[in-house]
Amino acid sequence: MLTFLMSRFSLPVLLAFVLNLAFCMAGRGxxxxxxxxxxxxxxxxxxTSETGVLYDILGSEDLRTFSILTRVTGSGELTQVVVPAPLGQLERxxxxxxxxxxxxxxxxxxxxxxxxxxxxxxxxxxxxxGGVLQVGETGFLPNSRILAIKVDQLGNLEWRQEYSNRSTGASGHGTYNLGNSVLEVDDGYWIAGAINRNSAAIKVNKGTGEAEFVRTHSNGGYDAYEHMVETDGGLVAVGYTNAEDRENTFFAEGRGYLAFLDSEGNKTGGRSLRDDLAQAYxxxxxxxxxxxxGLVWNEDDNLDFGLLKMNADGxxxxxxxxxxxxxxxxxxxxLGADGSIFLTGHTLSGTINWQTYTMKLNQDGILQWERKRGNPRGFDPRYIHDEAWGVRATPDGGCILTAGTGDEYGNYSETIGLDVSDQWEVYVIKYGPDGVLEWEATYQAEEGDWAxxxxxxxxxxxxIIAVDSAQFGFLKLPSF
Structure with missing residues (x-):
């Protein structure tokens, strides 16, 4: 092996491989x-390995921060795996x-x-x-302000900024300022939300969070952008117009809307999605x-999961x-790497109370599987709410989602072991590519509620999980 390496690479590269034999770290077994x-x-x-056991292979350039390269299953007493090691990085x-x-x-x-x-x-x-950025609001509607907090990879604060109608040059903060999501582009972050009752797209500096562009668009009534994506021509944002429930930061009972923006956030076009979505999320x-x-009203005047495929022109x-x-x-x-679509939320259909509701669809929107799951701590299901908000496709073809679990009923409280029903906890569920439950877990605060x-x-x-703890919580879980 040494002769092969020396004939192919420089002496520093060879020494790096020899050092690896001394410095490489291993997990259990x-x-x-x-x-x-x-x-x-x-x-x-x-x-060295055991048959059928999962192993993560991680790489590092400094022996301090390791990133996952691949996951493999042990194939006997010894397992071999090929991983990338770019030539320019071999020495370290x-x-x-x-x-x-x-x-x-x-x-x-x-x-x-x-x-x-x-x-x-x-x-x-x-x-x-390698850092993490979370957006939302500080204060209560209607007098809220948009809040963005950036931390490093260990959760240390890097910057914190608030945005409101003053960010547009106005003298007052305005009302109904909403921070709904954030998108990273090469030269900054775009925050989607609302400022003073109008849809807003805010371009902020990566290093400081200071606003560079603040664009507001009056798309109709009380309106907001929920989310956006970068395209070749700029940005496409979705959200709602004509909100009827103005005190609700999640579902405002409006009409779905899509807007086209240029690279500086100026609106170049838009269209209503009200025939398909009451709110595009x-x-x-x-x-x-x-x-x-998003969400759509069904024929029974209840809400359903709604999904829409559109061409680039809308x-x-x-x-x-x-x-x-x-x-x-x-x-x-x-979306998964193959174009599979994962949706999550919560449901009352066919359940005793609110449970998480997750599904996988193919590229054509055809259902592959759906799962309802909740009450992980084993309380009386009549009183437990399991409310899911976010999902991410995982490299194995499955997904991971997060929710809050707890009860909101003054006439019920139950304790099982160290768990108390009316203390809300973070709820995490991992499904495999075929919808098989791989694991689930709850995480709780020492005191107070988490969701x-x-x-x-x-x-x-x-x-990394955004935790509602009456502050912006950042909960980091290792590879899973």
Missing amino acids: AEITGLRAVSPGQVELTF RFFRVRTPELPPTPDWFSSYGGSGEESHGHYILACED RIAKHEQALIVS SRVWGRLFGGRRDDHCFGMD GEDLALTRDGGV
């Missing part, structure tokens, strides 16, 4: 026993093998608030620099098409409805 270059950009690792490339702990135990938690009495986050983004891009999800391709005879609230959507509002996958194979 796994030890790296060999490294072999198989091509200029790939390395073969050999490690180190590897680690570990068995994932399921359900995962949190790496860390941190929380931060704004100027208001309480702060509530709605969306979380794993940023390209998420948008994603697949090839040249746009996939939009013309309709197809629409789909999913749900039962009672309310089904769709809030989370993500999962959104989540994002992190570069180390883990997940």
Whole structure:
């Protein structure tokens, strides 16, 4: 092996591989026993293993921060796997093998608030620099302000900013300022929401969070943008107009809406989606098409999951409805690498009380599987709400979602072990590619309530969860 390496690479590269044999770390029951270059950009690792056990292969350039490269199943006493090792990084490339702990135990938690009495986050983004950005509001409607908080990969505060009607140059903060989601582009972040009752797109500086552009659009009545996606021509935003329930930050009982914006947030066109969606909540891009999800009224005057496929120009391709005879609230959507569509939310259809409701669809919007799940702590299901808000497709073809679980009934309180029904907890569910439950877990505060509002996958194979704790909570889980 040494002769092969020396004939192919420089002496520093060879020494790096020798050092790897000394510095590589292993998880339970796994030890790296060999490294072999198989091509200029790939390395073969050999490690001790057990048949059928999952192993994560992680890489690092500094022995401090490791990112997941792949996950494999042990194939006997020794398992071999080929992983990328770009030539320009070989001199400082180190590897680690570990068995994932399921359900995962949190790496860390941190929380931060704004100027208001309480702060509530709605969306979380794993940023390209390894940090995390969460957006929502501080204060209560109608006198709320948009709040954005950026932390580093360990949860340390990097910056915190608030936005309101003053961000447009007005003298007052205005009312109904909503922070609904955030999108990263090459030169900044775009926050989607509302300022002073009008839909808003706010471009902010990556390093400081200071607003660079603030664009407001009066699309009709009380209106807001919920989410946006970057396109070749700029941005496409979705949301609602003509809100009837103005005190609700989740479903405002309006009319779905889609807007086209240029790269500086100026509106160049728009169209109503009211025939398909009462509220457009998420948008994603697949090839040249746009996939939009949200909520729609059904013939029984209850809400269903709504899904819409559109061409790049906003013309309709197809629409789909999913749900039962009672309310089904769709809030989370993500696309898999193959174009599969994952939706999540919560339902009263066919359940005793609110339960999480998750489904996988193919590219054509055809249902592959659906799952309802809740009450993970085993209380009386008549009193437990399980409310899911965010979902992410996972590399294995499955998905992971987050929710809150607890009761809101003054006439009921139950204790099982250390769990109390009226203390809300973060609820996380992992489904495999065929809808099989792989694991579920709840995470609780030492005191007070927690609820999962959104989540994002992190570069180390883990997940970061936006926790509503009356502040912006950041809960980091390791690879799973």
